[in-house]
Amino acid sequence: MSANVPTDICFSFAGLMRRGGQTGPHSDGWGIAFYEGKGCRTFHDPEPSARSEIAAFLRRHAIKSCTVISHIRRANRGRVALENTHPFTRELWGRIWCFAHNGQLRGIKRRRLSHYRPVGTTDSEHAFCWMLDQLRARWRNQPSDAALERAVGEMAQDLAGLGVFNLLLSDGRTLFCHCSTKLAWLTRRAPFGPATLVDEDLTVDFARETTPDDVVTVVATRPLTRDERWEVLSPGAFIAFRSGDPVARRAAPLPPAQGLQRRAA
């Protein structure tokens, strides 16, 4: 989520958490990071989110934030353990960065790391450390927004070449999103209307929950609601949000020549 005012994510969270072992197969842990100013609260649990006591608490206890990243895990690389549970966090340039990944990356562990080291054993955390290493090597201090957006977009495209890399990444200010195979988003703004979850029989009337100036963008691998218009990103697309608004986007890159030839054969 990226929003221009501190917003609670209880509604979307309710739907996502059901996918963790109930309406979906992602039952190997879950996590969520809420930015609050420069600070960040994270909650992680290797238990399935649909049965997690901490998740139940967070559904009731509305934490308001402008930037939230959440993840439910289906383990493929790295055992089910707290240290392998997304989102991962590290500090760079005096800001906390959060990273969540859907997919698998072949051979990522052959990319050498210098500054950041994984704590767990997932390919995802290795990719995160590699990305921050690249940024740190290139800039001693935070660069311009445009330079950072371009660099993250290029790295995401590079990593997607190793497999599947649906990405959510943030420094608390910008939410960077890369679609490798599936990612969809929508922005809620005035006039607000009702929305109904795909995964649970739950409807919220956002007109009653918001003010006319609110801008709230939600990004997910699969749309969370059934009665709103989600924009489904194309494979290879990259988009960045600040305060709920898209600030940079790149349409899907053209498939490489080799791929086209294979399709013609």
Add this chain to the structure above:
Amino acid sequence: MSANVPTDICFSFAGLMRRGGQTGPHSDGWGIAFYEGKGCRTFHDPEPSARSEIAAFLRRHAIKSCTVISHIRRANRGRVALENTHPFTRELWGRIWCFAHNGQLRGIKRRRLSHYRPVGTTDSEHAFCWMLDQLRARWRNQPSDAALERAVGEMAQDLAGLGVFNLLLSDGRTLFCHCSTKLAWLTRRAPFGPATLVDEDLTVDFARETTPDDVVTVVATRPLTRDERWEVLSPGAFIAFRSGDPVARRAAPLPPAQGLQRRAA
């Protein structure tokens, strides 16, 4: 807390949290970090712990861990904000390090940092970043336990020269403790008996909660129970625990000659 088996800290936590705005003046936020293997769960709240909903949840929801660091804050440097709330965490050598500090350090921000940068504005987080910077500059990979204990002990004594530095620091395996003005500890082991909190009318009979092999050490600036024998450390003392047992300790260093002269005057 340092223990040889995953242990819930609900009892000690109940007492500590009361000090955050009820039986004590430390009402500017609180935090707790639970290690679980190489992973670490942290909970932070800039609200007073005595009124915090997350704290109330954690009192009921027993998270078991071998190493826990918790802190209640009375702000002196740095405003009340999530990013200024201890314990602070960073990754070094592929492990998560946690840091909590009681006291103030004059001029700490003049110590230059290279790798780690504070996210918030406290003197404490600056000191933490400086300590990890020193360790990283000295060893590319994790050194021997003895070398690490010595290095942390020396740095703590150095920092204590800038003011008050009661320290809890851990990499999830070892709990490093430095007493600048106040720190006390006790180890619970068989035969276990009852214990009553200083801050709340709550008694636990540990004989009913433990197995005969459990070794559980609790360290706090002030004893948490009224009917157990706490060892109060002397100013300048350093002690490290692993699996609940002391593995290194240094008695208080002799006061400098100047100090003795002043006392004689």
